[in-house]
Amino acid sequence: xxxxxxxxxxxxxxxxxxxxxxxxAGRGKSxxxxxxxxxxxxxxxxxxxxxxxxxxxxxxxxFLGGPGWAYSKGAASFYIxxxxxxxxLPWYVVGPKVARLGAKNNYFxxxxxxxxxxxxxxxxxxxxxxxxxxxxxxxxxxxxxxAYVFNVLTEGHIPFWFGALLSYGIVVMYVxxxxxxxxxxxxxxxxxxxLVVAWVLCVYLVLHLHGGIGPMFDNVLSIKSEDFFIIGxxxxxxxxxxxxxxxxVSMIGFLMWPHLFTxxxxxxxxxxxxxVIAYPIFALFLVPVLLIGFSAIGVVPxxxxxxxxxxxxxxxxxxxxGSGLVYGLxxxxxxxxxxxxxxxITHGASVSLGRDVAVPLVPKLTERAQxxxxxxxxxxxxxxAYYLAIFGNEGLIDLLxxxxxxxxxxxxxxxxxxxxxxxxxxxxxxxLIIGIGVNFYFQLVADVRPFDLHAGLLGLVANVxxxxxxxxxxxxxxxxxxxxxxFVQA
Amino acid sequence: xxxxVEVAGTSPTGRNNLWFIIFAVFIxxxxxxxxxGLANRVEPRVLGMPFSMIWVIFWIGVEFVVLVAFFLxxxxxxxx
Numbered sequence: 001x002x003x004x005x006x007x008x009x010x011x012x013x014x015x016x017x018x019x020x021x022x023x024x025a026g027r028g029k030s031x032x033x034x035x036x037x038x039x040x041x042x043x044x045x046x047x048x049x050x051x052x053x054x055x056x057x058x059x060x061x062x063f064l065g066g067p068g069w070a071y072s073k074g075a076a077s078f079y080i081x082x083x084x085x086x087x088x089l090p091w092y093v094v095g096p097k098v099a100r101l102g103a104k105n106n107y108f109x110x111x112x113x114x115x116x117x118x119x120x121x122x123x124x125x126x127x128x129x130x131x132x133x134x135x136x137x138x139x140x141x142x143x144x145x146x147a148y149v150f151n152v153l154t155e156g157h158i159p160f161w162f163g164a165l166l167s168y169g170i171v172v173m174y175v176x177x178x179x180x181x182x183x184x185x186x187x188x189x190x191x192x193x194x195l196v197v198a199w200v201l202c203v204y205l206v207l208h209l210h211g212g213i214g215p216m217f218d219n220v221l222s223i224k225s226e227d228f229f230i231i232g233x234x235x236x237x238x239x240x241x242x243x244x245x246x247x248x249v250s251m252i253g254f255l256m257w258p259h260l261f262t263x264x265x266x267x268x269x270x271x272x273x274x275x276v277i278a279y280p281i282f283a284l285f286l287v288p289v290l291l292i293g294f295s296a297i298g299v300v301p302x303x304x305x306x307x308x309x310x311x312x313x314x315x316x317x318x319x320x321x322g323s324g325l326v327y328g329l330x331x332x333x334x335x336x337x338x339x340x341x342x343x344x345i346t347h348g349a350s351v352s353l354g355r356d357v358a359v360p361l362v363p364k365l366t367e368r369a370q371x372x373x374x375x376x377x378x379x380x381x382x383x384x385a386y387y388l389a390i391f392g393n394e395g396l397i398d399l400l401x402x403x404x405x406x407x408x409x410x411x412x413x414x415x416x417x418x419x420x421x422x423x424x425x426x427x428x429x430x431x432l433i434i435g436i437g438v439n440f441y442f443q444l445v446a447d448v449r450p451f452d453l454h455a456g457l458l459g460l461v462a463n464v465x466x467x468x469x470x471x472x473x474x475x476x477x478x479x480x481x482x483x484x485x486x487f488v489q490a
Numbered sequence: 491x492x493x494x495v496e497v498a499g500t501s502p503t504g505r506n507n508l509w510f511i512i513f514a515v516f517i518x519x520x521x522x523x524x525x526x527g528l529a530n531r532v533e534p535r536v537l538g539m540p541f542s543m544i545w546v547i548f549w550i551g552v553e554f555v556v557l558v559a560f561f562l563x564x565x566x567x568x569x570x
Contacts, residue, residue: 078546085546089517092514216538280553280554
């Protein structure tokens with residue numbers, strides 16, 4: 001049998017398994033409950049929770065982009081480890097509080113909380129639009145990753161559009177039927193699979209190509225200069241300010257992704273804390289991904305690949321002896337990485353669409369109608385992302401990229417709602433608009449950024465200044481003050 | 491009427507959170523400049539890896555151990 005046929009069979013076996021697990025996760029649970037669809041009736045266990053949060057960050061970016069960064073940028077790729085190690089820490093303090101407020105006031109989304117606290121439709125719709133645009137950008141990347149993996153590992157026999165349709169179609173179906181539980185349980189399978197694949201691949205490639213980690217780095221150092229491992233040096237791809245500010249933005253911004261923030265409602269306070277504690281293990285699991293990238297230096301000629309993301313597929317097809325089963329397993333691992341992020345995002349976007357856009361506009365929606373909007377939303381968001389991944393045009397991609405970088409701008413509004421009595425809607429709205437504007441400008445328009453700082457951090461500074469200034473001047477009405485107090489004390 | 495202002499760290503939960511925040515900031519600081527500048531070099535190599543890489547991995551390990559200890563002590567205090 002041809003290599004590519006075996007590869008297709010093993011990848012299909014994985015897809016069937018993921019699909020079955022996703023569908024089974026929702027069995028015996030109410031199909032017509034918003035609480036079940038959105039937050040699993042606030043009852044997800046620790047085991048599932050850890051994989052859900054871990055699988056979501058370990059995306060196509062980590063699986064394909066991680067080795068690419070190590071291969072092309074050297075020490076700058078350690079940013080990925082720091083990001084994974086720090087990103088979830090704020091949740092230890094924020095999560096339990098959000099969970100308490102959510103259970104008391106029946107929230108399902110970040111927008112629910114903000115609408116209640118600030119009493120502003122404009123703010124919620126603003127957050128909702130930025131979030132959905134950012135979600136679509138995020139999804140587009142994952143779908144491209146899936147399509148690419150399918151295409152390369154089947155030696156071009158599965159065209160780009162069909163690989164994407166097949167793997168993402170499965171995600172769409174289990175999200176529609178099983179809601180967050182479908183995403184969570186398929187993430188358990190997917191996270192285990194991709195971690196095993198990453199570790200086995202790392203050990204094999206490092207030993208086979210270099211004979212060990214030490215000799216590998218000796219080889220890398222003999223090809224690249226020491227500067228490759230020194231951030232901010234002349235041969236480095238990142239300045240020290242760019243590196244530091246990217247890590248800080250990730251730490252502040254990670255939890256502001258609505259699909260992650262919303263997970264505060266899916267479980268208990270104790271499990272939130274335990275998930276945060278267990279999370280650094282996930283960061284350590286990312287180490288092999290970087291080692292795979294370093295192992296490619298001196299092996300993959302830079303002119304052989306168009307983009308650094310293609311390092312891992314190149315290694316697989318050129319250094320692993322052309323076994324169909326190996327192709328299939330690695331393909332399944334890479335698909336798992338992309339799908340476990342795509343399901344959580346698709347689900348998050350659909351809930352946002354139902355709760356943060358439809359409900360404010362039509363307050364009297366029944367529960368069934370809300371659910372219907374959410375499930376139709378899965379298809380709408382999915383179709384938009386799929387279309388962009390296959391036919392996306394430059395301008396639209398830029399717009400989405402700007403939204404992607406704007407997520408961190410939610411931080412002052414959210415932290416203000418939870419911890420600062422004086423914060424009010426006008427400060428929140430003005431800060432958010434300024435922050436998003438500054439971020440867009442430095443991300444897409446300006447050629448140089450002050451001190452080479454991350455565009456998101458520049459936006460955040462402007463955002464906080466405006467938010468604090470306006471909130472300090474504004475006089476709260478007594479009922480606004482009472483509400484603010486109830487949030488801070490919750 | 492002025493609302494009573496609760497200072498972070500005065501209630502048991504507040505105190506725990508304050509310690510947690512201090513630790514989180516510390517872990518973030520060792521991973522960014524200027525402190526990361528101490529480790530921003532290749533030599534000495536540890537386990538074959540450049541020093542800067544081992545530095546990041548080492549602090550992630552420390553982070554995990556401290557978080558576990560922190561959680562256990564919190565549970566114990568709540569049980570009392």
